[in-house]
Amino acid sequence: MIIKVLVVFFVIFAIWRTLLKLKKQELRIGEAIVWVVFWLAVAVVAITPQTTDIIAQFVGVSRGIDLLVYVSIIVLFFLIFKLIVKLEKIERSISKITRHIALKESDEGKEEKE
């Protein structure tokens, strides 16, 4: 099947990029291992989709693809939550910068008067 070939090629490409980054020291060895294992798992799942069913049944979900959807939704919700929190922090930082500039400009205005 074409999809399997495409995924395998993409995995090879991704692993090659990961190793390249490791060589350039943009990634630490631990991170690189995690990414390589992840991409290898993607390849295994693409070639033999049945393997996911084993994990799914282990946790009590009948099909592997269902488990994938459930996990994805949970991960997405978590990421959105993290994003909202992060955004709020950025908003506060912007306010601080704006405030700093406003106060600084008022100082400069005073000096000009003097």
Added chain:
Amino acid sequence: MLILIVVPAYNEEKMVGEVVKGLNEFNYEVVVVDDGSKDNTSQIAKNAGAVVLRHFINRGQGAALQTGFDYAKKVGADIVVTFDADGQNKPEEVAKIIEPLLIGQIDVALGSRFMERKSNVPLIKKIVLRGGILFERLFVGVKLSDAHNGFRAFSKKAINLIELNQDKMAHATEVIQEIKKHKLKFQEVPVTMRYTEYSKQKGQSVFNSIKIVSDLFLSKVISKK
């Protein structure tokens, strides 16, 4: 003794001049925090004789108030009064709201439009404000007769302790939380609100109360981190 009036203003060119002039009549030091207005708020406030601090982008009323507080700390103000830019508050009532602070009894005076029944509060506004009062009683544990009234007075001690992180309108509840957190002594002072067509139009929409509650919830999540 330096009494500083902080007036947060966003697109208030129609009223801000009058408000500043009204306060100047009583010889108060006035600082207008122009919160990124797209109109001539800054220039009009300056011409009227106020010190103007300008946010170059709009950050919300809470952020503007904190800028005013930081300025107050810098110039060493003894009392800071927050005052609405839309002409809702009366300049002659500043004396009334700072009185308990001058005697030295309390750290924060909160204006209340419900203590005396002089203000003609629109019905829908009344209902939402009652909800806010109840919310503060339940979640902050402070019993007040008014919520989200912009007319307030703070002592030097209060200004040094209170830090507003709520950039938007939730700052009003945050002030109450901060009062409680730092165990500041507070008192409500009856004030009269002028509900003009202009101020009603500029005022908070009823739906904004939902946003305020969600902002407060979010803040709880962040501060725990």
